[in-house]
Amino acid sequence: MLLPLLNSLGLGIVGGLAFDFAGLPLPWMLGPLVVNLVASIRGASVAVPEQLRMLFLGVLGLVLGSQVTPELASRVIDWPVSGALLLIGVAVSTWACAAWFRWRGFDATTALFAAAPGALTAMIMMGEASGGDPRKIAISQSLRIVLVLLILPPLFWFYEGSAGADVSASASGGFSAIWLLLALPVLIPLGIRLRLPTPALMMPLLVSALLSGFDIARFDMPDWGVNAMLLVLGSSIGARFRGMTPRILRKHLKNSFTATLIALAIMGLFAELTHQILGTPRDIALLAMAPGGIGEMAILAVALGLDPMFIAFHHLLRVVALMAAAPFLARWMQARKA
Incomplete structure (x- = not known):
């Protein structure tokens, strides 16, 4: 398993450097993702072990949780309204995308x-059943x-220029509360035992949020640490397509591209509603409503510096x-088939 990992990370570094040199958005996440995706569908031996992916998801959870401050409580009262809009949007989006897939x-x-x-x-298991x-x-x-x-990311980059900025803008100049990294081997299995959604992300996030919210400890990483986290997680996303032929x-x-555009358009409308009703900035509302994976959207939230806790709450x-x-x-x- 070591050689596929080295291949994946090596290609990820090349992709990150290339994207960074070209001035493209989120180079240390999208570069490794794209290069590993191309390599995996061409049959290259690339892989990121699940244990390593979970470890770096835990690091991401610590980073997300550190964004919680005592002042956060003043904004939490708006979350039920935006949460309700999110759930309605999910229902509408699912119906529309299902209609598209049926037509196809x-x-x-x-x-x-x-x-x-x-x-x-859950969708794969229940769908098969x-x-x-x-x-x-x-x-x-x-x-x-x-x-x-x-x-x-290119949309944010094109319309606002935010994605073209330093993706580590939320990072500090060095490590802070580094001892929390030593707690990950305990926190991740605990999250699994508690059956939390995306446990490797959520359990460290909750602990980090409590410590940061009560001003006990706040986890921080330097720029190179954030980029290393993005490198591993981006590579793992691209490498998951290993075995899929062109x-x-x-x-x-x-089919998937059109369905994704439909979902983004519908959730974009509900993001605009959230902006109009609550005054939530459009970029934050859109990322909170976007139909992506919780871990992947959390990565974008941290990289773009867009209120990670608000976004993580809605994806959760x-x-x-x-x-x-x-x-x-x-x-x-x-019952319909019976």
Whole structure:
């Protein structure tokens, strides 16, 4: 497993340097992601072990949690309103994307679980149990996550220039509360035992948020540490497509690309509603509503410096809601087939 990891990180460094030299947005996340994605679908031996990915998700959780301050409470009272708008948007988006997949020849069960914007593992398992095609669901869900990551940063970069700034803007000049890194081997298994969504991210986030919120300790990393975290996580996202041939990718890319654009357009409308009703900045509202993976959107939030806690809360709410809805969707689809 060492050689695929070295290949993945080596290619990631090349991609990061190339993107950085070209002045492209989020070079140390998107560069490794794109290069590893191309390498994986061409059959190269690239991989990031799950244990390493989870460890760096834990580091990301510590970074996110450190953004909590005692002043955060004054903004939390708006979250139920934006949360309600998010859930309505998720329902509308899922219906619209499912209709698209149906039009493209998916059966009703596969279309529904492929269209749900999140909770990838739960959607695959429940979709298969309901008679859907788990391969189509998995590919559609995975492509959605990557496409959102590839579409959003250039949009921010083009319209605001925020993505073209230093992606480590939220980092300090050095490490602070570095001892929290030593707690990750305990916190991550605890999160798994407690059955938290994305436990490697959420458990460290909660602990870091409590410590930072009560002004006990605040975790910080230097710029190179943030870039190293983005390198590993970006490489892991790209390498997950190992084994997918170019033919299979081309077959599914059009369907997933259009579905992702539909989902982004719908959630963009609800982000605008959030901005108009609550005054939340448009960029923060859009990233909070975006139909990406919770870990991936958390990476963007940190890299772009866009209120990571507000964004993480909404993505967690979306994932929890979808996980809670999945069994009911499965039973409904099974009853329709009976």
